[in-house]
Amino acid sequence: MRRILAVMERDLLRVLRNPAALFSSVLLPVLYLLILGNSLNGPLTGLRLGVVSADQGPEARALLGALQAVEQGPGTVVIVPLDDPVRGFALLHEGDISGLLVVPSTFSHDRSHGLAASAGLYVDNVDAVAAGAIEGAIEAAVATADQPLVRFERGLGPAAVRPQEIYPRVDYDTSLIPGVVVMSLFMGSMLSGAFNLIMDRFLGVHESFLSTPLRKADINLGILLSGTVVTLASSTLVLAIGLLMTGARVHGGLAGYAALLGVMVLTGLGLLAMTMTIMGRAGHPRIAGVLNGFLSVILFFPSGALYPLASFPGWLRAFARIDPETHAVAALKAILFRGGDLSAAGQHVAFLGAFTAVMLVVSTLAMKRTL
Amino acid sequence: MNPELAIEVRHVVKRFGKLAAVDDVDLEVRHGELFGVLGPNGAGKTTLVRMLTGIVSITSGEASVAGIDVRRDPDGVRRAIGVVSQALTSDLDLTGLENLDIYARFFDMSRSERGPRIEELLRVVGLWDRRKSLVKTYSGGMRRRLEIARGLVHAPRVLFLDEPTIGLDPQSRLVIWDLLRDLRKGSDLTVSLTTHYLEEAEALCDRVAIVDRGKIVALGTPQELKARIPGSDTVDLSLGSPPSDARLAELGALAGVRDVARTADGVRVRADGGATLLPRLIEILRVDGLQVTAAALQRISLEDVFIHFTGRTLREESSAAGQGFVPPRRFT
Numbered sequence: 001m002r003r004i005l006a007v008m009e010r011d012l013l014r015v016l017r018n019p020a021a022l023f024s025s026v027l028l029p030v031l032y033l034l035i036l037g038n039s040l041n042g043p044l045t046g047l048r049l050g051v052v053s054a055d056q057g058p059e060a061r062a063l064l065g066a067l068q069a070v071e072q073g074p075g076t077v078v079i080v081p082l083d084d085p086v087r088g089f090a091l092l093h094e095g096d097i098s099g100l101l102v103v104p105s106t107f108s109h110d111r112s113h114g115l116a117a118s119a120g121l122y123v124d125n126v127d128a129v130a131a132g133a134i135e136g137a138i139e140a141a142v143a144t145a146d147q148p149l150v151r152f153e154r155g156l157g158p159a160a161v162r163p164q165e166i167y168p169r170v171d172y173d174t175s176l177i178p179g180v181v182v183m184s185l186f187m188g189s190m191l192s193g194a195f196n197l198i199m200d201r202f203l204g205v206h207e208s209f210l211s212t213p214l215r216k217a218d219i220n221l222g223i224l225l226s227g228t229v230v231t232l233a234s235s236t237l238v239l240a241i242g243l244l245m246t247g248a249r250v251h252g253g254l255a256g257y258a259a260l261l262g263v264m265v266l267t268g269l270g271l272l273a274m275t276m277t278i279m280g281r282a283g284h285p286r287i288a289g290v291l292n293g294f295l296s297v298i299l300f301f302p303s304g305a306l307y308p309l310a311s312f313p314g315w316l317r318a319f320a321r322i323d324p325e326t327h328a329v330a331a332l333k334a335i336l337f338r339g340g341d342l343s344a345a346g347q348h349v350a351f352l353g354a355f356t357a358v359m360l361v362v363s364t365l366a367m368k369r370t371l
Numbered sequence: 372m373n374p375e376l377a378i379e380v381r382h383v384v385k386r387f388g389k390l391a392a393v394d395d396v397d398l399e400v401r402h403g404e405l406f407g408v409l410g411p412n413g414a415g416k417t418t419l420v421r422m423l424t425g426i427v428s429i430t431s432g433e434a435s436v437a438g439i440d441v442r443r444d445p446d447g448v449r450r451a452i453g454v455v456s457q458a459l460t461s462d463l464d465l466t467g468l469e470n471l472d473i474y475a476r477f478f479d480m481s482r483s484e485r486g487p488r489i490e491e492l493l494r495v496v497g498l499w500d501r502r503k504s505l506v507k508t509y510s511g512g513m514r515r516r517l518e519i520a521r522g523l524v525h526a527p528r529v530l531f532l533d534e535p536t537i538g539l540d541p542q543s544r545l546v547i548w549d550l551l552r553d554l555r556k557g558s559d560l561t562v563s564l565t566t567h568y569l570e571e572a573e574a575l576c577d578r579v580a581i582v583d584r585g586k587i588v589a590l591g592t593p594q595e596l597k598a599r600i601p602g603s604d605t606v607d608l609s610l611g612s613p614p615s616d617a618r619l620a621e622l623g624a625l626a627g628v629r630d631v632a633r634t635a636d637g638v639r640v641r642a643d644g645g646a647t648l649l650p651r652l653i654e655i656l657r658v659d660g661l662q663v664t665a666a667a668l669q670r671i672s673l674e675d676v677f678i679h680f681t682g683r684t685l686r687e688e689s690s691a692a693g694q695g696f697v698p699p700r701r702f703t
């Protein structure tokens with residue numbers, strides 16, 4: 001035990017005396033939270049929509065009125081009135097407007113006669129997200145325009161309606177917290193643990209370890225424990241900043257906090273041991289850099305931290321199920337958002353526990369005790 | 372194996388692929404001896420030390436250190452030895468004291484054992500006053516002294532020093548030499564020192580093994596090694612005019628003279644006991660009325676021994692090979 005603690009203390013002291021790297025494992029996830037929270041899923045606004053209306057009838061005016069309501073309200077679109085569809089297509093092509101709505105002269109007539117009336121919507125699908133938002137806004141407008149009519153006129157032609165679901169911004173931010181906490185755990189494990197060992201080896205400092213009675217397990221556990229302290233410190237900071245930024249609360253009182261910390265320790269240790277298993281024998285820090293970049297992508301994006309798992313294709317969902325970050329995100333979400341019912345995290349914690357235990361054993365066995 | 376020996380090496384080989392870095396080496400080092408392994412860069416010195424200290428595996432052969440079989444009980448060996456490796460391996464971000472304290476804990480030393488031992492060693496190596504400074508503020512010589520102290524912290528029976536003065540300025544080198552002499556006073560510490568500096572081997576070592584290309588080419592005390600070379604002294608005489616063949620033949624016939632040769636401005640005589648021969652040499656040359664304008668007597672060095680056994684000079688070899696592996700400096 002004395003030897004493990006000595007290895008751990010040595011590692012920790014060196015990390016503490018070079019704190020710059022630590023800051024980045026806090027700063028980056030917090031920046032992520034700020035940028036993603038405000039850009040990705042906050043409602044889009046200010047998209048320019050060209051409107052060419054050849055119809056002065058009541059249905060067309062109702063539709064335009066509903067669009068103006070969207071312009072005034074959520075502000076998803078800014079209406080650019082145009083006379084000439086050809087000019088409209090040119091603007092669309094140049095990217096000056098993101099969508100073009102062409103209402104034909106027969107629109108009101110067809111609708112009031114119970115025929116399927118269609119207005120042409122052309123969207124710049126180079127930007128799929130903006131295109132989706134415009135489509136959503138217009139469908140909402142069509143639905144609104146319909147409503148008084150639905151009640152009074154049975155013979156009305158069908159107009160497609162799609163429910164537009166926009167999270168309140170704060171909630172999306174909040175739902176990102178588990179993801180950024182896991183991200184900071186990963187970054188912390190990247191900057192400590194195996195990386196320190198590889199750096200020692202690269203610098204030749206490692207040789208001084210090898211001529212001592214330190215066993216594989218002493219070296220491995222010492223390094224992993226110091227890495228755990230480092231990752232726990234930075235991820236706790238990220239969690240605290242995230243909670244403050246979004247105003248979210250941790251349910252379940254002390255037990256809730258303890259559960260969060262427990263999941264973070266387990267995840268940090270598991271990721272550290274996994275990294276040690278994969279790159280513990282590398283001789284050059286560049287190898288660690290490349291592998292870390294790769295791991296960070298394949299572990300983080302499928303983890304459900306940003307997008308719900310259900311929307312993934314089957315093969316990706318299968319991978320996500322064995323991705324430790326998936327279970328870490330799910331466990332943290334369960335603890336944070338399910339009103340303090342900690343048992344909801346149970347199966348994920350069990351997975352993390354098993355994963356970490358296996359990685360600890362494998363990384364110790366795979367440790368290189370000679371030069 | 373023989374318990375009388377501090378280090379025993381039998382037919383030890385280390386291969387890296389096709390290269391035999393250490394090629395069938397036999398060695399015996401007695402307790403308390405300061406044993407030198409002298410050879411140019413790439414001779415296999417570091418590889419030999421690494422095998423004996425359990426850092427790389429032994430391809431074949433047997434070795435024991437402090438009476439413990441290196442292959443059978445590497446942990447036992449590691450407890451019995453101290454190692455100061457060729458590369459500087461102390462932690463730059465730790466203080467001198469922290470470096471020693473943590474290292475001592477690797478050997479399971481308790482706090483009460485560590486405290487006095489570390490203080491004693493830091494005082495011996497002259498770093499007690501700087502113990503709380505980060506090692507990155509140390510000079511190369513200070514760092515090396517710290518690492519020697521670190522190698523001794525658990526009171527090993529055998530200390531391995533791999534090129535302890537490589538890269539140091541002459542002054543720091545002398546400090547390390549004095550330190551090593553002091554450390555041995557009144558102790559039965561066995562020291563195995565590798566070096567490619569002849570002066571170092573001559574100044575410090577009780578016995579020296581000369582290695583070249585993985586093999587031991589000569590072994591003995593520095594005096595023995597020198598004595599093994601015929602014509603161990605060189606006398607250079609500068610003359611006013613060239614000597615006659617008859618006089619050269621007369622010089623060559625003197626007892627103890629091994630070889631006589633013309634040089635650009637005179638004659639070179641290689642002989643045993645050059646100092647006592649010198650007056651006689653001058654006397655003979657004077658017979659022809661030759662002016663001896665300068666006389667230089669060069670006693671043989673290990674350099675000549677090295678050339679004798681390998682046909683190459685140590686210096687050319689080491690400058691051509693540069694410094695060997697130098698770990699990159701870390702950015703601080």
Ligand SMILES: Nc1ncnc2c1ncn2[C@@H]1O[C@H](COP(=O)(O)OP(=O)(O)O)[C@@H](O)[C@H]1O
Nearest residue numbers: 387392410411412413414415416417418419695
């Ligand atoms: N890990 C290694 N892999 C391959 N070759 C090596 C390795 N270590 C040393 N060598 C080679 O073995 C030879 C002896 O090297 P070394 O023991 O470092 O010599 P020295 O310490 O005498 O300068 C050299 O030719 C060197 O290139």
Ligand SMILES: [Mg+2]
Nearest residue numbers: 416417457695
């Ligand atoms: Mg060497």
